[in-house]
Amino acid sequence: MTTEKLAELLAVNLWVVLFVTTLGMLLGAWLLWAGLQRHGARIVALLQKLLDRLRPHAERLPMSRVVHGAGQIAKQLGVQVLLSMAIAIAACVGFVEIADEIGVDDDLGRFDVALSAALSQHASDEQLRIFAAVTDLGDKKFLIPLATAIAVLMLFRRRWMLAATWLVATAGGGLLNVGLKAIFERSRPERLHGFAAADGWSFPSGHSSGSFIVYGLLAYLIVINSKPRWHLPVAALAMTLIVCVGFSRVILQVHYFSDVLGGYAFGAAWVAAWIAGLEAFRRRQQGAGLAGTDIS
Numbered sequence: 001m002t003t004e005k006l007a008e009l010l011a012v013n014l015w016v017v018l019f020v021t022t023l024g025m026l027l028g029a030w031l032l033w034a035g036l037q038r039h040g041a042r043i044v045a046l047l048q049k050l051l052d053r054l055r056p057h058a059e060r061l062p063m064s065r066v067v068h069g070a071g072q073i074a075k076q077l078g079v080q081v082l083l084s085m086a087i088a089i090a091a092c093v094g095f096v097e098i099a100d101e102i103g104v105d106d107d108l109g110r111f112d113v114a115l116s117a118a119l120s121q122h123a124s125d126e127q128l129r130i131f132a133a134v135t136d137l138g139d140k141k142f143l144i145p146l147a148t149a150i151a152v153l154m155l156f157r158r159r160w161m162l163a164a165t166w167l168v169a170t171a172g173g174g175l176l177n178v179g180l181k182a183i184f185e186r187s188r189p190e191r192l193h194g195f196a197a198a199d200g201w202s203f204p205s206g207h208s209s210g211s212f213i214v215y216g217l218l219a220y221l222i223v224i225n226s227k228p229r230w231h232l233p234v235a236a237l238a239m240t241l242i243v244c245v246g247f248s249r250v251i252l253q254v255h256y257f258s259d260v261l262g263g264y265a266f267g268a269a270w271v272a273a274w275i276a277g278l279e280a281f282r283r284r285q286q287g288a289g290l291a292g293t294d295i296s
Contacts, residue, residue, distance in 0.1 A: 003107070004114045011118035014127060014251060022243045026236050033235065084276035091269035095204075098262045102186065102203060112256035116189040119253055128195040131248035135196060138207035138245035140174065143214050147171075150218065166217070169274045173213040177206050177266065191253040198254035204262030205255045208246040212267025215241050220275055224282075242267075 010017050101108035136142055147170045154163035181201035188202040219238035223231050246264060249255035 003111050004118075007111060007114035007118040008122070010115060011122040014123065018244070018247050021247070022240055025243055026239050029235055029239055030232065033231070081276050081279045084272045084279060088269045088272035088276060091265050091272060095262055095265035095269065098258055098265060099184065099203070102184075102256070102258045102262075108258050112189070112258050115250070115257050116253050119251060120191065120193075123251055123253075125193075125195075128193055128252060131251045132195040134244050135207060135248035135252060135254075137241060138211035138248070140206070140210065143170075143174075143210050147214055162221075165274075165278070166221075169217055169270070170214055173267070173270045174206070174210060176270070177204060177209050177263070180204055180266065181206070186256075186259070189253050189256055193253075196252040196254050202255055203259045204266050205246065205249050205259040206263065207249050207255075208242075208260045208263025209267040209270070210263075211242050211245040212264055213270055216267065216271040217274060220271070220278075 098108070100106075102112070103109045104113070147166070151163045151167050154166060181203065184203045185201055186203040188198060215238040219234050222234045226234070242264075246260040249260055250257050
């Protein structure tokens with residue numbers, strides 16, 4: 001199947017593609033979460049056993065103290081922190097790979113142009129009107145007041161450190177996205193409708209990364225402060241919002257497909273890095289006997 005035919009197939013079946021993508025991401029997130037909850041202790045035990053077997057060999061290396069120290073740090077951090085760090089690194093690598101393929105002569109760049117052209121022909125006014133409303137959920141005019149209101153709530157509850165962390169994480173992610181746009185200086189696709197307006201550079205998508213950061217971090221904070229029965233619904237709602245906002249940017253033809261992928265990769269790396277830091281802080285506080293910390 002050619003790039004043009006694939007793009008047209010996706011454009012004609014927008015709702016199916018959106019449903020399958022959302023369902024797939026929800027299923028993947030649930031499997032990861034359920035696997036971590038059910039097998040986390042076993043994974044830690046297996047890693048510890050592996051480290052015990054490797055320790056005699058590592059002691060023969062010239063940098064045995066460094067290796068031993070790294071093993072001790074990994075043991076202290078825990079599987080949640082290590083997994084978050086691994087996700088952050090993988091997302092950074094993914095972002096670099098996506099950025100390397102957005103040129104007009106690259107496969108992903110050609111698919112971007114073909115999909116944008118197909119959407120301009122097949123996206124109906126009703127679909128554009130719906131996604132024009134959805135896209136506002138990822139606009140800075142909505143996310144900034146939302147993030148501010150959450151910070152005020154945290155301050156009202158005397159969660160001083162958490163409020164500061166939340167503001168730095170959300171605002172810092174937005175500023176860094178602006179910096180990345182200035183580095184890549186990618187022009188936006190042409191659009192022939194008046195359902196959405198956008199200016200500035202295109203890569204990575206600010207709506208996609210912003211929704212990932214705000215809704216992703218908010219879901220994490222709710223999960224660690226709520227009962228288990230709320231974990232899956234909260235994660236599902238956050239994931240649905242993130243997917244729909246990102247899709248809306250492509251369907252409205254204000255961003256290329258790779259812009260959204262880049263925004264997701266950047267947002268995932270940023271969120272995972274902050275979660276790793278927060279989880280490390282929680283473990284340190286709990287280890288010191290201070291379970292009633294500032295974040296849980």
